[in-house]
Amino acid sequence: MRMLVVDAFTERPFAGNPAGVCLLDGPADPVWMQRVAAEMKHSETAFVRPLTGPDADFELRWFTTLVEVGLCGHATLAAAHALFGTGVAEPDRPLRFRTLHSGVLTVTPAPGGGLAMDFPACPPEEIIEPEGLSAALGVPVAWTGRTAIGDILAEVADAKTVRTLTPDVAAVTAIDARGVIVTASAEPGADHDFVSRFFGAGGLGDGEDPVTGSAHCALAPFWAARLGRDALTGYQASDRGGYVRTELRGDRVVLTGGAVTVLDGTLSA
Structure with missing residues (x-):
């Protein structure tokens, strides 16, 4: 399966925050996903698989080298960039990610460049x-x-x-x-x-x-x-x-x- 490394929140390589992105064809064992994330050694690795339901286009899960996490911004940005860049997702249309703990997250190409992610606010x-x-x-x-x-x-x-x-x-x-x-x-x-x-x-x-x-x-x-x-x-x-x-x-x-x-x-x- 296809695996990418994407630097997120930057316009140049070797800056921003790197994330692994694994493009899955179907469901995967969480134990295996955790082992892949440990092998990648990035702060987070995103695992994306296509869905056919009406509410979301892809399932998205994030793993550190040690645990699965409930929300990760830079790996979401990296996953959307990978899907658009590889042609898996249609350009110029929103991507809807179903997540386990953060609901449906939407990523849209931004008019001024980059990608815009709609996340829940988390005021301290x-x-x-x-x-x-x-x-x-x-x-x-x-x-x-x-x-x-x-x-x-x-x-x-x-x-x-x-x-x-x-x-x-x-x-x-x-x-x-x-x-x-x-x-x-x-x-x-x-x-x-x-x-x-x-x-x-x-x-x-x-x-x-x-x-x-x-x-x-x-x-x-x-x-x-x-x-x-x-x-x-x-x-x-x-x-x-x-x-x-x-x-x-x-x-x-x-x-x-x-x-x-x-x-x-x-x-x-």
Whole structure:
């Protein structure tokens, strides 16, 4: 079967967030899918198979190297890009993905370029700062919230603090959360409105994720409320870096970004 590697939330190769995309002909064993994802060694691998029902065109599932996850933005973008790029999906029409835990997700070619993904918004609810969070990040935290999917959002002083952050990865991993989103408003005159970084914690393994679509389901409503605008652009300031355009639409958020295929081959196992 066909296997691709796609860099998501970027317009150039070797930037953004890479995801594996496996194009299935029919149902597959979840144990086998988990083994494929472990072999690929990307933060997520997407598995896509065609459907014939009226509500969705494809089934979409996401696996890290360790577990299946309920939502992954960059691997959804990568999957849609792969389907359009290989001719499996018709160009210039929406793709509807049925997922196990996030309902039907729609991806549409965006008028200004890239692909627009319709996701559920996941606004963070303010909480008391978890013990050890500031120490783990190595900087003071100004505001803390938790999302419905288990991420902690930590607002810090400014964009420079986000960009230069050097957290204690082991301490971050020990925090009770799927991951920790660190964010601040952008510098004056920047080509984006806010910056962020995402560090995996207990649920997903450790390390830093290059560009995290699901985190922007929380960042979009958070910054829309603070900046007074529903349409914003975020920059995730990892080493690879990537831009995510966001638009809040009630309880949904549209995430838009580009993608580039860097590998296209055949999975033989």
